[in-house]
Amino acid sequence: MSSLRAKIQDVFNEPACEQNRGKDAKARKEGCSKPLTPGAAAGGCAFDGAKIVLQPITDVAHLIHAPLACEGNSWDNRGAASSGPTLWRTSFTTDLTELDVVMGRGERKLFKAIREIKEAYGPPAIFVYPTCVTALIGDDIEAVCKRAAEKFGLPVVPVNAPGFVGSKNLGNKLAGEALLEHVIGTVEPDDAGPYDINILGEFNLSGEFWLVKPLLDRLGIRVRACIPGDARYFDIACAHRARAAMMVCSTALINLARKMEQRWDIPFFEGSFYGITDTSEALRQISQLLVKKGADPEILGRTEALIAEEEAIAWKKLTAYRPRLEGKRVLLNTGGVKSWSLVHALMEIGIEIVGTSVKKSTVEDKERIKQILKDDNHIFEQMAPRELYAMLSEHKADIMLSGGRTQFIALKAKTPWLDINQERQHPYAGYDGMVELVRQIDFAIHNPIWRQVREPAPWDCQTAVREELPSTKSETATLHVVQEFAGTTIDDFGGC
Template identity: 95%
Template sequence: MSSLRAKIQDVFNEPACEQNRGKDAKARKEGCSKPLTPGAAAGGCAFDGAKIVLQPITDVAHLIHAPLACEGNSWDNRGAASSGPTLWRTSFTTDLTELEVVMGQGERKLFKAIREIQKAYGPPAIFVYPTCVTALIGDDIEAVCKRAAEKFGLPVVPVNAPGFVGSKNLGNKLAGEALLEHVIGTVEPDDAGPYDINILGEFNLSGEFWLVKPLFDRLGIRVRACIPGDARYFDIACAHRARAAMMVCSTALINLACKMEQRWDIPFFEGSFYGITDTSEALRQISQLLVKKGADPEILGRTEALIAEEEAIVWKKLAAYRPKLEGKRVLLNTGGVKSWSVAHALMEIGIEIVGTSVKKSTVGDKERIKQILKDDNHMFEQMTPRELYAMLSEHRADIMLSGGRTQFIALKAKTPWLDINQERQHPYAGYDGMVELVRQIDLAIYNPIWRQVREPAPWDCQPAVREELPRTKSEAVTLHAVQELAGTTADDFGEC
């Protein structure tokens, strides 16, 4: 437990953060994260965060050492995609019972589970995750993993991030520490070259990275490791031989990028593949870093030619949408890199950003938002469901882009909504992804269902009754009875 405390303290010391660099030694170790309120969910626990970062490594077996509920709550919580292995989609857990906890049988059952996975699936590695229960009862995960690795001849990696140690973001960073300590640098590739790069913090949600990788292929740049999206264990083990790196989500893995630069001299920058300008700038910066590390400068010219060609194509495709979407107002209720990168991407085609959430954004993310929007009044740290509903029902936004948890607020306000978070079904990265994002916004805003649901309900609006006297006494009695049953009179009926 003392080693875990030291590791937690270390991940908060983030020298790669410009704002953190200017603090004194004590304040620097506190990092940029706010302290948690006891009992608050804080967007997920540390175990959840570690699982999010590591589960997209597709050929690895992920074993949860805990009661069954821990794995049930964390499985399949990201829409990451794989181009090959599907082992990561299989759920493994030791399924501890109360009796095994009381009798101290956890370590023995964990060793047995590792042996069964090795025999049945033969994975290149097994990642073992303790949770609150197994950490509190004192199971020595690291010792069991070390013994199993020696016995079965494969890497067994302890991911020491039980839920009670902190927030989901802390779990992200502890997962990066596990890769640094047990995986990266353990294999020496025989094909290292001057055009090898790493992409860090890219999760390949809905296959997004597959829209970007062909651009690197055309430039002759090899993605040595994409961590974690569509990754393979061997690729990550060889990641220390890359020449440069791009950080996509600094909130999750800034510590990994920083320490890889310190240990193996791999320079990195933070960029985004959302939007035309940001995608082009990311390609430029990668090429420039490679040239500084010894690559042929001719790659800079090829990069500019590729950018010019792709931008011409994408702007031509977007021309059809601009007249319909220019001036439309979007509310972004997301966080992290999307809080500024998606905002910038939408503003490029004339869409107005009326607000963007910065709840999960770093200080650097917030500075970018200020530069893009030219006004920090459009930034909100946290907006309650009541405030979101009021904003949408008052028609201050034409559409909301957010995660699934707030979609029902938009639907209640009869406002178009589009999923922008990890559960989304469409890829939005790169040049083609930008076209897809704009297409989905257009489909959502101009869906004819919104005109129908905004009309008054039939029971709030009844057709007018012709004002004519009943022709017979029986007709008069019948009309009076119907009006009494409905609680209305003839004067109450009118046009909608």
């Protein structure tokens, strides 16, 4: 546990974090993560964060050393996609019971599970995750993993991020520390070249990185390792031989990017593949970093030619949507890199941003938003569900873009909603991804269902009709009333 405490302190004291730089030494060591509320950590603990970062490594066996519920609550927590191996889709757990805990059989059960996975699946590596239970009872995960690696002849990586140590974001960073300590730099590639790069913090949600990789392939740029989206263990082990890196989500793996720059001289920048302008700028910066590291400067010209060609195609496709979406108001309830990259992307086609959340965004993210919007009034740290509902029900936005947690607020307010977080079904990265995003927004806003659900309910219409009908006491009078109103429509009764 002492080594774990040291790692946590090191992660908190992150010099690459702009927010940390402005603090004194004491405050910097306390970190930025909020303490967890007992009973409220489900889906947001450190174990969950570590699993999010490492599970998309597709050819690795991910073994959870814990009671069954720990794996059941965290399995498949992101919509990452794989172009090949499917082992990561298999759920492995030691399934500790109360008797195992009382009798101290956890370490033996873990060693046996590692052996069974090795014999049945033969993975290139096994990642072992302790959780609150196994950390509290004192199972020595690192010792078991070291012994198993020697015995079975394959890497067994301890990912020391039990849930009680902190938030999901802390777990992200501890996963990066595990890769640095046990994986990256353990294999020397025989094909290193001047156009190799790493992409950090890209999860390949809905396969969206596959919309970006062809652009890099056309430039002759090889992605040595995409961490973690659609990754392979061998590629990550060789990642130290890349010439440059792009950081997509700095709040998750900024410590990984900084330490790789320190150890192996791999310069990095933070960019985004959301939106036409940001995708073009990311390609430019990648090429510029490679040239600084010794690549042929002719790649700069080829990059500009590619950008001009792809931008022309994308803008031509977007022309059809501009008349339908220009002036439409969007509320963004997301965070991180999407808090500014999507703002820029949507404003490019004439959509108005009425608000954007900066939850989980870095100081640099917030500065970018201020430069784009030119108004702090549209930026909010966190909006309570009641306030979100009031804003949408008062028709201050034509659509809300957010994650699945707030979709029902929009639906209750009878407002179109589009998922842009990890549960989304469509890829939105790159030039083609931007066209798809606009297409889905157009579908959502102009879906005829919204006109229908905003109409009064049928029972309200019946009440209105009854109020319009005069009271009658005889069958003759009733027949007369029915004949009188036989030619009317529902619109004649107050719009019902």
